[in-house]
Amino acid sequence: MQFLANPARFLRIANALLPWLSLITLGLFAAGLYYAFFASPPDYQQGDSVRIMYIHVPAAWMALMTYAALAVFALLLLVWKHPLAEVLAKSAAPIGAGFTLIALATGSLWGKPTWGTWWAWGDARLTSVLVLFFFYLGHMALTHAFDDATRGARAAAVLALVGVVNLPVVKFSVDWWSTLHQPASISRIGGSAIDPSMLTPLLLMAGAFLGYFLCLLILRARAELARRKLRSLQLLAAERD
Amino acid sequence: MNGFALLLARDLRLALRRPGDAGVAVAFFVVAACLFPFGVGAEPQLLARIAPGVLWAVALLASLLPLERLFLAEAEDGALDRLALSPHGLMSLVLAKACAQGLIVGLPLLIASPLVALLLNMDARGYGALLAALVLGMPTLLLIGTVAAALSTGARRGGMLLALLALPLDLPVLIFGAGAVQAALVGDPVAAYLQVLAGLLLGALVLTPIAGAAALKLALE
Numbered sequence A: 001m002q003f004l005a006n007p008a009r010f011l012r013i014a015n016a017l018l019p020w021l022s023l024i025t026l027g028l029f030a031a032g033l034y035y036a037f038f039a040s041p042p043d044y045q046q047g048d049s050v051r052i053m054y055i056h057v058p059a060a061w062m063a064l065m066t067y068a069a070l071a072v073f074a075l076l077l078l079v080w081k082h083p084l085a086e087v088l089a090k091s092a093a094p095i096g097a098g099f100t101l102i103a104l105a106t107g108s109l110w111g112k113p114t115w116g117t118w119w120a121w122g123d124a125r126l127t128s129v130l131v132l133f134f135f136y137l138g139h140m141a142l143t144h145a146f147d148d149a150t151r152g153a154r155a156a157a158v159l160a161l162v163g164v165v166n167l168p169v170v171k172f173s174v175d176w177w178s179t180l181h182q183p184a185s186i187s188r189i190g191g192s193a194i195d196p197s198m199l200t201p202l203l204l205m206a207g208a209f210l211g212y213f214l215c216l217l218i219l220r221a222r223a224e225l226a227r228r229k230l231r232s233l234q235l236l237a238a239e240r241d
Numbered sequence B: 001m002n003g004f005a006l007l008l009a010r011d012l013r014l015a016l017r018r019p020g021d022a023g024v025a026v027a028f029f030v031v032a033a034c035l036f037p038f039g040v041g042a043e044p045q046l047l048a049r050i051a052p053g054v055l056w057a058v059a060l061l062a063s064l065l066p067l068e069r070l071f072l073a074e075a076e077d078g079a080l081d082r083l084a085l086s087p088h089g090l091m092s093l094v095l096a097k098a099c100a101q102g103l104i105v106g107l108p109l110l111i112a113s114p115l116v117a118l119l120l121n122m123d124a125r126g127y128g129a130l131l132a133a134l135v136l137g138m139p140t141l142l143l144i145g146t147v148a149a150a151l152s153t154g155a156r157r158g159g160m161l162l163a164l165l166a167l168p169l170d171l172p173v174l175i176f177g178a179g180a181v182q183a184a185l186v187g188d189p190v191a192a193y194l195q196v197l198a199g200l201l202l203g204a205l206v207l208t209p210i211a212g213a214a215a216l217k218l219a220l221e
Helices: A007-041 A048-080 A083-115 A124-143 A149-176 A196-241 B003-017 B020-040 B044-068 B072-077 B079-085 B089-119 B124-151 B158-186 B191-220
Strands: none
Touching: A007 A083, A007 A196, A007 B072, A048 A083, A048 A149, A048 A196, A083 A149, A083 A196, A083 B158, A124 A149, A124 B158, A149 B158, A149 B191, A196 B072, A196 B079, B003 B089, B020 B044, B020 B089, B044 B072, B044 B089, B044 B124, B044 B158, B072 B079, B079 B089, B079 B191, B089 B124, B089 B191, B124 B158, B124 B191, B158 B191
């Protein structure tokens, strides 16, 4: 962990990883999309609209996972004052907000043909994911609210840790309040309840989303590090004048 | 006298010397609630139907209003540094601030709430539940708001930021607070809602001083 505290070292490793990660991600997207659209059967009740699942479910998983990562970065930042955690948290939050928005939008599009409604306030999963989206917005707003970037990053880290209370609510909302969303059907006691022909594209897409997240995180962290370097160089130049 | 009581007495004394501040929050509460009859129409049944939710949402916003400057004066004149160095610690400061807000703002809002319920044509059966739910829910809202105020101390546009940070965390209180009043109106048992509100309050009492103290420590750096 301390090994990555040097930004130059982090950049060297990240730059070496990025081409391979991008290739793997592209491959997973190609295979996943092919299975999702052509090689998997339509649902016997929902017809072809079930294919929305292959975008919706991985996006929702990544929305939760990114928030968990954000909380880990927050802990690293507050407890060990890890310099890279600040950069990574700032880079990860907008990506997570994007995944959450995709999950909400595709869920809405899927809900109309299957449940007959775009949005249901009574469904605990929908509302708790909306709250997750608000936490991302709050995190981004707080990060940018201070003239001192470090102060903003630390305040946002406290918020990220406070918002962790929402994660179990999102995860278990389908078991605590049984409304429109079905209960967990993949990781459950007694094995997956989903047919392999649908599980394959789902897992391929989940892998692709994870790879996409890592690629974006590296790209954004690289841009953020370059921005910081530029700023300190500008300050140095201004001092010299 | 321990640190918590000293800090609480200090805040109350300051509030007594400027009694207008609490009045503004109550005035906001009444005026904002009066927007709804104009907006949704004056039909009494409709107003009575939405009254619990409107009351809670408006009370929530009114409780956030005075929090914007909660730590600002102390942060600017350096008192916060002295308080952080004092043996009482920042946690008792957070608790004392929230407690003072409860007495300065929460209590007047509580007293004004039956009047607003009357304006919204709420049925008399809901009054007891409304007051009980506010007594249990308002301190939680203020504790959460205190953390948000500590986080946004020194930020640009602190007030709007504070609302953005506090509102998602306030949702459970809103759900169960309005739920208690709704249950009382239709004759269902209220106890479960109040117990959840009490549980949220106990959880907030434990967790918010920790988060608030951590946030204040950042404001000092």
